[in-house]
Amino acid sequence: MQLGLDELGTPLFDATFVVVDLETTGGSPRESAITEIGAVKVRGGDVLGEFQTLVNPGVGIPPTITVLTGITNAMVMTAPPITEVLPAFLEFTRGAILVAHNARFDVGFLRAASDRMELTWPRPQVVDTVALARRVVTRDEAPNHKLATLAPLFGSPTAPDHRALTDARATVDVLHGLLARMSGLGVTHVEDLATAADPVPAGRRRKATLADGLPTGPGVYHFLGPRGEVLYIGTAVNLRRRVRSYFTAAEKRTRIAEMVDVATAVRPIPCATPLEAAVRELRGIAEHRPPYNRRSRSPERQPWLRLTDEAYPRLSVVRTVPVDLADRAIGPFSSRVQADRAAAALVAATGLRTCTTRLARTPTGRTSACVLAEMGKCLAPCVREVPEYDDRVRRAQQAMDGDVTAVVDTARRVIARLAGQQRYEEAAVRRDQLLAYLRGASRAERHGPLQRAPQIIAARRHSDGGWELVLIRFGRLAATTVTKPGAAVMGVVRALAESGEDVQPGRCLGGAATSEETELVLRWLETPGTRLVEATLADAGSGWSVPVHGATAALPRFTDRHVRDTEHRALGPSRNDTPIFHPDHSTHGAPATDRHGGGSSGAA
Template identity: 75%
Template sequence: MAAGARPVQLGLDEIGTPLVEATFVVVDLETTGGSPRESAITEIGAVKVRGGETVGEFQTLVNPGTGIPPTITVLTGITNAMVTSAPRIAEVLPAFLEFSRGAILVAHNARFDVGFLRAACEQMDLPWPRPQIVDTVALARRVVTRDESPNHKLASLARLFGSVTAPDHRALTDARATVDVLHGLLSRMAGLGVTHVEDLTTAADPVPATRRRKASLADGLPTGPGVYQFLGPSGDVLYVGTAVNLRRRVRSYFTAAEKRRRIAEMIDLATAVRPVPCATELEAAVRELRAIATYRPPYNRRSRSPEKQPWVRLTDEPHPRLSIVRHVPAEAASRAIGPFSSRSQAELAVAAIVAATGLRTCSQRLPATPRPSASACVLAEMGSCVAPCVRETSEYAARAKRAEAALSGDASGVVAAARATIVRLSRHQRYEEAARRRDELVAYLRAASRTERHDGIRAARQLIAARRHSGGGWELLLLRYGRFAGTAVSGRGAPVMGVVRTLAASGEDVSPPAGRPGAATAEETELVLRWLERPGTRLVELDCGETGTATGMGWALPLRGASALLPRLQELIVSQTEQGVLEPGSDGVASGPAGGSPSAVVARPATRGASGAA
């Protein structure tokens, strides 16, 4: 527990309620017919049980306000004379709702009984309390075979489980018989891992018994946030996940709520669950990413190889070109963007920059002075390249400068060139080509924007921020060079700056990054950035050193950068699409003309909080 934190009493929903501690109200109704719209209640009987013992009963006849059909009288024995002096449902229902308040509602064929009760609430303008409902018919279908009982009717099940009460179509008698049936069913389902109230939600689902029994793997797990690791027979990590409540999340894997085929296969292999308790949800999310990258569990589909994500950089040679790489050295960090989700996205971004700057696309390394034997390629003949391979020219240096600007915070040239091309192609109804230019532009802007946003905190030697914690007090975050280095929660009323000093002293030591991607993966940096950018975050300390970011501005965004232009471009395209000017394309970006040139947008600070103590 963080310094100054106060103990918190956990609710039953957080720790799980054993069935032996749960309160059940078993209810049965008699009615004038089968439909709540056309029929009315004639009798309510209910039994309240806890820990296998009866703690209360509720029984009353109800005047339905209409005649009881003879067939119903023959079935139930309730006559018109018996209900003439009985109270109306308006008098009975509030008393029953009070009797069943806070309990789990149980009925045999619950759809019938609950349907009448809800309809009565609607007629009286009473709010339906929305209790947890258990249907003994559904449970019986799960654990009682045809060999044991010819059907799942109440009378048949009562005989099977040796009920001391024989059902006779009277409400209280049938409710008492249903209590015995419920206890018999729960006794059987305990062997399937149904031991807590939370298990009842999916107890009737078709989950293999071997899998449901593995719910015991969740026993003893913490109830706070953290990371869980499913382990195989050899102790190898099969799957890593994160949870707000570790015990509750892990238990959910052993119910029908989990429908993923691969995960079901993983659960069948798992023999243990290893928890990693965390102070906050953010810490859990970060540690999940790191664990996936470390263990590379076979059943996790994402983030297993973040180091393989591609970047786009400008090469160091007399006539630079764009190259797709997996690592960017420190000296080239200011001339690279990324990482990209795939190589195909990186290739789209390269095409956008090349189209705007005219950089060469050949891959050979060219000398400063052309070789006498060199010959130009077809691109030079088409006028698409100034051919520095065969002639000396100052034009190529200017093109390289524009490309460098596009990779270091000035996206306006690429945006203007791409939009002009899209307008021209759309006017000639060449929409497929226009869509291709659109996709190239979006791929470039997204990667450039990500790079700009990440660079600010990657350059910070130390950053401490605070947010109000849901349980009171403050949640504190420590970053060093963009890497999560620690977190703490100060209790309500505790001296915050004391916790800040403790966090700074105990946080992870992080060395300055050498090149891209930096001290942390892009996914981790994005996680903490989203936390920082949420309204209400306060900046406690920011140390960017003597040089700040690559641009020397500290934590800031470039005025003409992709972070400023991308939102405006998307808003403009969406607006024109809604007006019918453009046709929508993939990713919500239209394939028609965007019109106009990008407006200059004043860059906002990367955090909304004010510097100072939290």
């Protein structure tokens, strides 16, 4: 099958270039003016047309400029002003790539004239032959990169003489010579010109051909090594353009540059939508564990925080949580450190024990109390029965099941006290503990209803006028497609539901999908303009909601207050500032829905 231009890009042979040269009264676009414009339009080595005219600069030409160019005041006296010349020149260049030797000079004068005339600058792609020459012409070949030096080097029959059209003709020959050299470095398409002058190793630039033939739509790409092993996985809205960027100076990461040097092939996986591409990227990283990806390669190992099932429960960091213990756990967390911080915030607010010994309801008498009991910070259920410990467990369970009030209020009182004593490092530790708790609890609140839902179908308008449809089962993306503009949407919805992946509910929290995938899907659902087409929820009575006093409602307010407090300490208070860490602040009144009814969908 022959690939189309939209798949390969535009070959340089088919591109239209306008090579321009200007003569001016001086070197500054602000203080000097154009006296002559010369340009040559070429495509595929053929000259399509030329543009040449003297320009009345409206000011006198300095004698030194006349000596250099041969253009006198008498020659430009009857010439048209730039206000008449520039519109015609811009029309001559329409749709072409603009080329100049030391392009900053010529383009700078053209743009300055355009601004003075209040014309909209067309922002053409610009190629500077000086920059290209510095990449492929060595000092052994030429002592400098001046036009008069390069023109004979590339066999131009035109000798530059500081007249616009003559110099433009010479620059055409230099351009063709430079592009011929750069083709061996992988510069073969118009898209390559944007970075052709960048300092990229020749071997890496030559590998840009790995991007040839890749689709231009959304998808996932796998960089493959010599044995076909997956080195790196990424996602893109435009596969070909993104992969090609790895072979330019735009790629600054040392590890990725090393990966590109090793790679021998690129495997594309076209996707219907960017959401599908993002999900496939996550799944691919988890499956192949590519060595050059920094994103978590073991998302299933993210820790949870749960209450243990024993006479005197405590908090424990675990890898899995059975679904029937959802009201006694929060998470998952991004790391063990974050889970431990959340546990510290919960312990500070509830007084749960921190020892790891499994205790019977009635002490055996063979143990002794620890130092925490002697300090009055533990009820010591290890040495005596403590009926009031049940109240602490109840508060902890409440804090893990939708009411963060006690934990937030306790932490803020401590933070305010420490800050008042100028013990800022300790206050920051307590702040980080609270944030870790709120993030883990919020994740459980937001992900739970979606991961328990047997089926959700949602739609959003696509840029081409159709509908982007998404099928979600138990928090996992089961299918997605984009309808054609004007198509009968509900027929596509039914087909999507019938052909989508059969997903079974997990036995553990987050079992059918990783938390990262569920988060991607949730953000898509929460995007304005998304509509619920069908929602089959496990909790039909409570709907799809988050608790009014939960972490999801409290987290943004706490984060905003933390930012304001930082600004307050650095810049001083503003007129409308309220202290963040005031102990009387309440977490009540959050703009969220009640956990037990009256909730609205996050995608409504």
